[in-house]
Amino acid sequence: MIQRTPIADAVTYAIMVLGFILLIGPFLVIIAGASQTMQQVNAIPFSFLPENQFLANATQAWQRADLGTAMTNSLIMAVLVTAGKVALSSLTAFAIVFFRSPLKHLFFWSVFITLMLPLEVRVVPTYAVAADLLQPVKFILSLFGGIQIGVDWNLLNSYTGLTLPLIATATGTFLYRQFFMTLPDELAEAARMDGSGPVRFFFDMLLPLSRTNMLALTTIMFVYGWNQYLWPLLMVTDPSYKTVMMSLRSLLPADNGTPDWNVTLAGSLLIMLPPLVVVGVLQRWFVRGLVATDK
Amino acid sequence: MADIDIRAVRKNYGKTPALHGVDLFFASGEFVVILGPSGCGKSTLLRMIAGLEDITGGEIAIDGRVVNRLEPRERGCAMVFQNYALYPHMSVANNIGYALKVSGVPKAERERRIAETAKIVGLQDYLARRPAALSGGQRQRVAMARAIIREPKVFLFDEPLSNLDAKLRISMRAEIRKLHQRLSATSVFVTHDQVEAMTLADRLVVMNRGYVEQVGRPLEIYHRPASTFVASFIGAPAMNLVRTRVEVESASIRFGGATVAIDPAFAARQRGQDVTFGIRPEHCRLSATAEEGVQARVDFVEELGVGRVAYCEVEGEPFAITLDDHTVVTAGDMLSLLLPSEHLHFFDTDTGRRIEMDAPVPDAAPAAAHHSVQTMGVLS
Ligand SMILES: Nc1ncnc2c1ncn2[C@@H]1O[C@H](COP(=O)(O)OP(=O)(O)O)[C@@H](O)[C@H]1O
Ligand SMILES: [Mg+2]
Numbered sequence: 001m002i003q004r005t006p007i008a009d010a011v012t013y014a015i016m017v018l019g020f021i022l023l024i025g026p027f028l029v030i031i032a033g034a035s036q037t038m039q040q041v042n043a044i045p046f047s048f049l050p051e052n053q054f055l056a057n058a059t060q061a062w063q064r065a066d067l068g069t070a071m072t073n074s075l076i077m078a079v080l081v082t083a084g085k086v087a088l089s090s091l092t093a094f095a096i097v098f099f100r101s102p103l104k105h106l107f108f109w110s111v112f113i114t115l116m117l118p119l120e121v122r123v124v125p126t127y128a129v130a131a132d133l134l135q136p137v138k139f140i141l142s143l144f145g146g147i148q149i150g151v152d153w154n155l156l157n158s159y160t161g162l163t164l165p166l167i168a169t170a171t172g173t174f175l176y177r178q179f180f181m182t183l184p185d186e187l188a189e190a191a192r193m194d195g196s197g198p199v200r201f202f203f204d205m206l207l208p209l210s211r212t213n214m215l216a217l218t219t220i221m222f223v224y225g226w227n228q229y230l231w232p233l234l235m236v237t238d239p240s241y242k243t244v245m246m247s248l249r250s251l252l253p254a255d256n257g258t259p260d261w262n263v264t265l266a267g268s269l270l271i272m273l274p275p276l277v278v279v280g281v282l283q284r285w286f287v288r289g290l291v292a293t294d295k
Numbered sequence: 296m297a298d299i300d301i302r303a304v305r306k307n308y309g310k311t312p313a314l315h316g317v318d319l320f321f322a323s324g325e326f327v328v329i330l331g332p333s334g335c336g337k338s339t340l341l342r343m344i345a346g347l348e349d350i351t352g353g354e355i356a357i358d359g360r361v362v363n364r365l366e367p368r369e370r371g372c373a374m375v376f377q378n379y380a381l382y383p384h385m386s387v388a389n390n391i392g393y394a395l396k397v398s399g400v401p402k403a404e405r406e407r408r409i410a411e412t413a414k415i416v417g418l419q420d421y422l423a424r425r426p427a428a429l430s431g432g433q434r435q436r437v438a439m440a441r442a443i444i445r446e447p448k449v450f451l452f453d454e455p456l457s458n459l460d461a462k463l464r465i466s467m468r469a470e471i472r473k474l475h476q477r478l479s480a481t482s483v484f485v486t487h488d489q490v491e492a493m494t495l496a497d498r499l500v501v502m503n504r505g506y507v508e509q510v511g512r513p514l515e516i517y518h519r520p521a522s523t524f525v526a527s528f529i530g531a532p533a534m535n536l537v538r539t540r541v542e543v544e545s546a547s548i549r550f551g552g553a554t555v556a557i558d559p560a561f562a563a564r565q566r567g568q569d570v571t572f573g574i575r576p577e578h579c580r581l582s583a584t585a586e587e588g589v590q591a592r593v594d595f596v597e598e599l600g601v602g603r604v605a606y607c608e609v610e611g612e613p614f615a616i617t618l619d620d621h622t623v624v625t626a627g628d629m630l631s632l633l634l635p636s637e638h639l640h641f642f643d644t645d646t647g648r649r650i651e652m653d654a655p656v657p658d659a660a661p662a663a664a665h666h667s668v669q670t671m672g673v674l675s
Contacts, residue, residue, distance in 0.1 A: 102395035188346050188379030192442070195368035204393075208384045 016239040020218045034058070036086070041262040054266060062266030066201025066239070067249035073162075074244040075225055075274065080163040081225035082218050089217065090210065098182040098188060108177070111278055114170045119231060126165045127234050131157040157238040168226060172217050180206065219282045223275045244271045296369065297358035297448035297481055299344060304353035306339050306505075316353065321483065321498075323521075326475050328484045328506070329332065331502035332491040332528070337485040340502075341451050344483065344565045345374050357449060373442035374451040379434045381441075388413070388422040391440045412444040415474070423536065429589045432463045439471075443478065450475075450482040456491065468494060489529050501525050519640075523647040526573050526640060532604050532615045534573045538644055539629045541565040548572060551589035551609040555634050561641075561652045571642040578638035579616040581625040581630060586630030594615065595626050605630070 028048055031040045039107040040047060061067065095101075098106045119126070129135060133153045155161030183206075191201045204253035207214075236242060251267040253259050299321040306314040312636045316337045321327045329337045339363055341350040343459075344355055346367035362370050382390050389396075392409045400408075416436040426434055435455060442450060452471070452542050456464045472495060475568045476483050486492050501508045501516065509521040520526035526534040541549045543566060546559035550572075581587035591607035591614055599617075605624050607614045609632075614630060638665065641650040 090338060109592065123669070184378065186376045186378060187382070190380040190382070190441075191393075192347065192367045192444075193345060193372070193374045195397040196393075202396060205382060205384075 001033065007148055009213050030265050030269050030272075033262055034269045036262050038258070038260050038262055041265070042259055046193045053262065057266035058270060059263045060252060061270065062262045064263065066242070066265055067244065067247060067267065067270060069240060069245045070210075070247040070273070073241055076159055076272075077228070077232070077243060078164045078222050078225035080159060081166045082221040084163060084167035085169075085172045085221045086214055086217055087169075088167055090176050090206070090214070091175045093176030093180055094206060097177055111170045111173050114168075119169070120165060123230060125235065130161050130165060130235065137186075153155070157241050159241075161235045162232055162241070162243070163225075166228065166231060175213060175217055176210065179210055183209065215282050219279055222278045226275050247271075298357040299449065299481060299483070300359075301340075302354045303346075304340070304355060304358070305351045306336070306348065312505060317507055318508065319500060320327045321511065323481055324479045326482045326484065326497045327348065327500060327575050328470075328486060328492040328493060328496035328498075329500045329502060330486060330489060330528075331567060333487055336503045336505045337502055338453055338489075341374075341453055341483060341485050343447070343512075344370075345372050345451050346370050347374075349441045366550075371448040372451055373445050373447035373449070374453065375442050375455045377454040379426075379438040381434060382413055384424055385420065385423050385425075386387065387418060387426070387429070388436050390437050391418075391427065391444055394441065394445045404429070408444055412440045415443060420599055427601045431459055432467065435459060435467060439474070443474070448480055450478075450480050452484040454481065454486055457486070457488070462492070471495065489531065490659065502530065504530075520573075521647065521649050523571060523642045524575070526642070530575055530619070532576050534577075534640070535576045535614045536571050536573045536642070537548040537609075537612055537614070538569060538571050540569055550634075551591060551632070553589045555589070555636065555639070556561075557639065558652055565641075569644045571647075573640040574634050574638055576615040577617045578635060580635065581618070582633045583623065584628075585631050588633050591630045591632050592629060593624050593626050593628045596624060610628045
């Protein structure tokens with residue numbers, strides 16, 4: 001809006017600054033606290049000035065929470081979730097948009113409905129299946145013939161178990177579908193006339209054209225995978241499969257232990273870094289992918 | 296080189312029919328133009344030849360082989376789309392060479408053929424560009440090059456010029472014609488522009504509402520339109536069509552206060568029936584005396600540069616005539632028109648089909664087929 005209204009300007013600025021402080025405040029606390037000694041971080045009033053203790057705190061946090069293993073696990077999980085999501089959603093959207101199948105709309109809507117069901121809602125049944133993959137089969141068999149099978153096959157304490165249930169959601173499919181629908185029909189027809197089959201069309205046309213889309217999805221999904229807490233907590237009992245979000249929990253000072261918040265804050269700062277790096281590197285495409293489709 | 300045989304081809308979209316049984320034969324090397332108003336099913340027919348649309352009924356054979364069940368790539372057709380449908384993320388060179396890449400032609404040969412093809416359409420300096428960095432005419436050329444490089448037996452064009460400006464359209468028209476002479480593949484060109492159709496076609500197919508109205512050489516269709524639809528669709532300004540009654544005794548029709556003489560034998564055959572007669576605006580003449588002709592009041596005048604069109608009213612019916620440079624008229628003038636009987640067309644009012652007059656059939660030589668509408672000889 002192009003208007004000259006000093007009072008409105010002042011109010012808008014005030015709201016903006018307030019919002020900014022609300023957003024940046026916790027970060028300032030983390031950055032300042034992570035570099036202070038235990039005495040400084042517990043001092044009242046809290047000082048927002050960074051000190052020189054960050055390396056010491058970080059080292060301590062790293063060792064206490066075994067962040068090396070946890071970071072590796074989280075990284076593997078986030079990468080697998082991201083890759084799986086991108087692959088699955090581009091392929092499902094390809095099937096939904098470019099193939100004429102009789103139950104196309106049914107498929108789309110059943111995929112679409114799961115958009116509204118985040119993992120947290122279906123966590124119990126998902127856990128039940130992951131804990132005993134053959135359970136549905138067993139159930140059917142026992143229903144019909146009373147046959148019992150004693151084989152146990154579960155996904156607990158494995159990367160598969162950590163990632164697979166997270167991959168099967170519809171956000172990405174929806175994003176890809178919206179993009180594919182903006183492509184003119186003639187593009188697919190021209191490729192067909194040029195002799196390209198569906199697989200070739202997917203790799204030669206759709207993947208390169210949806211690059212921005214893919215990078216945007218990668219960014220979202222990496223952060224999503226990295227931030228998972230509830231699901232790993234359920235799936236993992238073996239400490240060698242611990243993820244960073246679980247370690248973060250173990251960094252919190254015990255109820256009547258030493259209140260070394262400086263170590264906790266240094267640990268959370270370390271844990272925050274990988275998604276920040278990913279977002280920082282990909283943000284240019286991320287914004288473009290969400291705002292517009294460049295064709 | 297291949298002929299295309301279309302036998303009783305029908306197309307339904309769901310329950311709605313788009314084509315009602317089309318029978319056509321395109322000879323090898325022929326340039327056929329399919330002309331018709333928007334929504335008449337031209338694209339549908341073309342896309343069925345290409346293999347992009349299922350055939351509901353009937354058969355299409357290319358080069359004697361029924362292609363109903365073949366994939367587009369197996370039919371040997373190349374297609375140029377109306378909105379070009381270039382691959383936006385590929386360079387011009389890759390756009391042109393994509394078909395070769397798909398069919399596994401080695402890189403060196405591919406590049407040689409891309410360069411060769413680009414030269415034919417004058418794109419050699421733009422090979423590294425993306426389509427987004429080209430003008431409309433250049434994109435059109437890329438689309439053509441993409442078709443040419445495959446050395447197809449059949450070229451299919453779906454209104455390829457309609458997104459270009461008028462001047463470019465005329466020059467591209469000439470280029471397409473030249474290209475056809477050079478490659479001599481069978482070409483099927485779809486358009487709704489009758490000038491484009493008249494100038495390009497060896498043979499013209501006029502379609503309306505999913506039916507083929509008439510097939511013939513352009514001049515043949517201009518001179519002997521088979522129906523009122525064709526009569527009013529071909530030629531600009533459109534043919535004047537008027538419902539009237541044939542007077543048997545005087546061998547004439549009455550119109551605008553005048554009696555227009557017609558062939559007595561023809562009049563006798565009509566037995567005083569209602570007919571629709573038509574005359575092209577360019578065949579009407581001004582009468583020297585005010586009394587003898589059809590009385591027309593000028594509504595408005597359109598200046599064309601060479602001559603002008605006077606849109607008149609005769610007995611409440613709109614009636615257009617073209618006038619030469621020297622005849623100046625203004626709105627409100629009363630004109631007296633002569634309608635030469637050799638230029639009259641008659642149509643059945645109910646069916647719209649042409650009624651033959653048994654007049655000698657004008658048979659323009661094939662060589663004259665590409666002259667423009669205006670320079671045509673007079674009917675005898
Ligand atoms: N995919 C489609 N689904 C349903 N109806 C269609 C489809 N394509 C074309 N039609 C209908 O078929 C008729 C012919 O269309 P088309 O061949 O595209 O006409 P045009 O002569 O303008 O190229 C039109 O009435 C159009 O509405
Ligand atoms: Mg069309």
